[in-house]
Amino acid sequence: MVRAEEKRGRIGESVSGLPTRHELLLYRRVIKLVNEDFHVDDLARLPEFYRHLVGLAVEITESSGGSLFFSEMNRGGIISIAAYEKEDIAVPGRRFRAGEGVAGEAFQSGRVEVHSPDKPHPKFVTLSSGKYGALMAAPIAVPGQKPEGILCVYRRDPEPYTVVEISLLETLGKIIVSILRLVRLSHDLADSNRHLLDSLECSGALYSLSLKVGDRRSVSEILQEVVVSFSRLFGIERVAVLLKRGDHLVVEIAEGLPERLGAGKVVPLEAAGEKAESRIRTTESKILRAINTCLTERRPIFSEHTGDTLTPSRRIGDFVVFPLFSGRTLLGCVVVAHGPAASIQFDEKEIDSMKEFVSGIGLSIEQARALEINERAYRAAIRAIADSLETRDQDSKGHSARLVRYANHIAERLGFSPKDRRTLEFACLLHDVGKLVIQDQILLKPKKLTDSEMEIMKKHAEIGATMLERIEFLRDAAPIVRHHHERWDGNGYPAGLAGEEIPLGARILAVVDAFDAMNQTRPYSQGRKVEEALEELRRCAGSHFDPRVVEAFLDYPFEDLPNSSSDSSSLF
Ligand SMILES: [Fe+2]
Ligand SMILES: [Fe+2]
The missing domain is CATH 3.30.450.40 (GAF domain)
Known part of the structure; x- marks a missing residue:
């Protein structure tokens, strides 16, 4: 001493x-x-x-x-x-x-x-x-x-x-x-943020639960599979799945059926007995009527042979409308039809097998729907956090959303799985969430930061990652957030990782973050043009950035993007 x-x-x-x-x-x-x-x-x-x-x-x-x-x-x-x-x-x-x-x-x-x-x-x-x-x-x-x-x-x-x-x-x-x-x-x-984080955590738990229940498939993926399965299992090419949305019935997917049953069409739901007296002339209207009866009576409805009045491409033969249930909840119906050849008709055994198949679809659709609603909810929550950050730091308005678009392009080029792309998307939206704990006088300081202020500012990457680690469905994004200021040559922070030690998502985030920071105009500097910013990325490939990532970014379709805009990003 x-x-x-x-x-x-x-x-x-x-x-x-x-x-x-x-x-x-x-x-x-x-x-x-x-x-x-x-x-x-x-x-x-x-x-x-x-x-x-x-x-x-x-x-x-x-x-x-x-x-x-x-x-x-x-x-x-x-x-x-x-x-x-x-x-x-x-x-x-x-x-x-x-x-x-x-x-x-x-x-x-x-x-x-x-x-x-x-x-x-x-x-x-x-x-x-x-x-x-x-x-x-x-x-x-x-x-x-x-x-x-x-x-x-x-x-x-x-x-x-x-x-x-x-x-x-x-x-x-x-x-x-x-x-x-x-x-x-x-x-x-x-x-x-406790309330917000609680709701995130809650929706995250639901999301994880849904993941465990089955494969993570979207409603549209399931419906595609239904169509393919009818063809493969029963040799039936004419299929439509209609789902209830409020008071309407919407054709979610349709193959080989008449115009009014095309994908995206809304089918009116009529009260039972309505139009009972009207003379039904077309297969199309017969199917629509059968759909209504099926939903009202909650049982399969069979057709007799029809089809004369339709154009050849739309001609269909025998059809069945199956109600689609998840438990006791009626979700909609499935319409299947044979081609116009009068000789092809459904037999009883075939109908039984189809009934069984349709009964298994409902639950998967409902799970996938719940998952999608849930996913929309937590995406909205994440965007709310990203927005609140951007509101505080006026300079960075729209920054996170642009990073998502750029990073998605690179992720696609590099063959990311949908799951990894989603993780990268969350990391982009929340990459600077740690700045929420940086005091205004440092975060919003218009002048150059002092060394000690810079040290505090640098903490945002670690703080942000720690916050994400606490939330199950954001946990995978934490390493990307933690390392988004690392450099390819090892001179970044917080860990000084180099090359492929840095998570790939973080290397992508580093490139798009730097690009947007250069491209956008800040109060104290005019943004560089796209070409100039890209040139700078090229120049720093191999030192600051992963060259493979820079390469994958260069063909981003910038045509629709202004060379610079009034909003801008922060460098952190
Ligand atoms: Fe940052
Ligand atoms: Fe940023």
């Missing part, structure tokens, strides 16, 4: 003469503490973190012990929330009123207050005589503002604190205040 005298001799005694590198070293120590030992959103570890801060204060001032006090809004004083050594002054829970004792005085004056045997502080209270040789208290405050707390250290021996030590404690107080704001933001975020 360096003796105080040596330190004094080496560093000098005037505050103005304090080398900046000492302050910088201190900043680094705190940033390291925040980065490596503590996660800003890990609230359970806050007490430990506070104790570490006191430990740091004790160490840099060569003290015996210390304590961290927070202001108590309702009492107007301070309370100790962490102590390095459990002396009575440092016992957590110990309170001082403003102006009471050295710590209370520092809280009131907003200045560092020092006590030593040669220069006793007027407010020094000797609680246990002989225990404290020297003592000092520094405000945790933004200069010029009311302190948010007090950092207090003491020595047992009567060695007075040097000017350098006093200054170091003062500096630490200033650093801690910005850390506390970050922590508080994290708390606020947790509160304000």
